[in-house]
Amino acid sequence: MLQDNIEYSFATDIPESDYQIIVDCPFFKDWIAKARKDFAVTHIHVDSVDYFSRVHRPLFIKITATATLPDGRPVHGVVLLRGNAVGVLVVLRCEGKKYLLLVRQPRLAITEEASLEIPAGILDWSGDYRKVALSELEEEAQIKAEDSELIDLSEFWWKGMTEGFAGSCGLLDERIRLYAIERDVTPEQLKAMDGKNQTYVEENEWIRTVVLPYEEAAHKFIDGKNLIALFLYERWLESRK
Template sequence: MLVDGIEFTFAPEIAADDYQVVLDCNFFRDWLSAVKSKFRVQKIHFASVDFFRKEHRPLFIKLSATATLSDNRPVNGIVVLRGNAVGVLVVLRCEGEKYLLLVRQPRLAISETTSLEIPAGILDWSGDYRKVALSELEEEAQIVADDSELIDLTEFWWKGSTPGFAGSCGLLDERIRLYAIERDVTREQLDAMNGKNQTYVEENEWIRTEVLPYEEAAHKFVDGKNLIALFLYERWLEANAVTSR
């Protein structure tokens, strides 16, 4: 299949009826548009496509592209597409101390049954980062927040030059837009937020909230988005002349 000068091929495992579904996928089209503005792309081979369980639209796309820089130097073309995402650092203040509200969930890719993470999720078709951030807060952390509470850490740090943090730029297209919210809570409220279970069978998600002292949580982080969110939040505090201790 030749479209706009690019040859598209598909692995035998991908049904012919899904070819156009893949090509019309929003995050693939956004990625291709960005790539074509900076690289010369001759061919794209779709190796595999995973679809959402509830509806037939792509969730992950693995492809290999034949592409070069403008001076014809070839570049590595293996890419996994999933679109952009959001993450929210939840800072709780209680009795003069700071805490982080986090979630634990299984992550097979890193062999962790209880990976410690900030609430996060992929961007939906609305393309509204703030709306998705608020939705993920309610879904994963059981926190109902107002848009005015969101601190846009990505905008603060990068001033509009990027939609988000790239966690694995050698393979993934994903950029994560990071936010923070701050809440003053009582001891009773803090205790009630700890240990809540959320189960989403359709997505194979088994989530449990965990409240940890601010500094203790930081030393337990291995997830990149956690560390970047914490770094940006600390810089935001400094810029706003607020002490983080």
């Protein structure tokens, strides 16, 4: 299959009826357009595709690309495409103390039964980072927020240079746009936010909210987006002094 002067091939277990669905996938097309600005891409082999459970639409696309730098030097071509994502650092203030609202969920990839993370999710096909950030807050953290509450940490730090933080540059195309929100809450509200369960059977998501003191939380998570969000938030706070 030849398209945009790139030759495509597909693993034998991928039905031919899916070929066009894959190459027309927005995050797949977006990655190719960006890659061709700095690399000469001649061939892409689609190794595997995972689809959303509710619709036949690509969720993850693993490829092996044949590509070189402009001067002809070859580059590593294994890429896992999933598109961009958002993450939101939720800072709660209660009686002069700060807390973080996080979520615990199983992460098989890092063999963690209860990984501690900020609310986050992949960018849907709308391409609207702020909309998805607000949706993930409501879905995962049970917090309804207004657009005006979102602090765009990525824009603050990178000034439009990038769409977000790249978590695994050697494999993933994903960039995570990071936001923060701040909320003043009562002790009763703080307690009510802790320990809420969300279950999304179709997506195999088992989520429980956790409220931890700000400094304590920072020493308990290992997820990269948490650490970067916290770093950016601290810099944002300093900029306002």
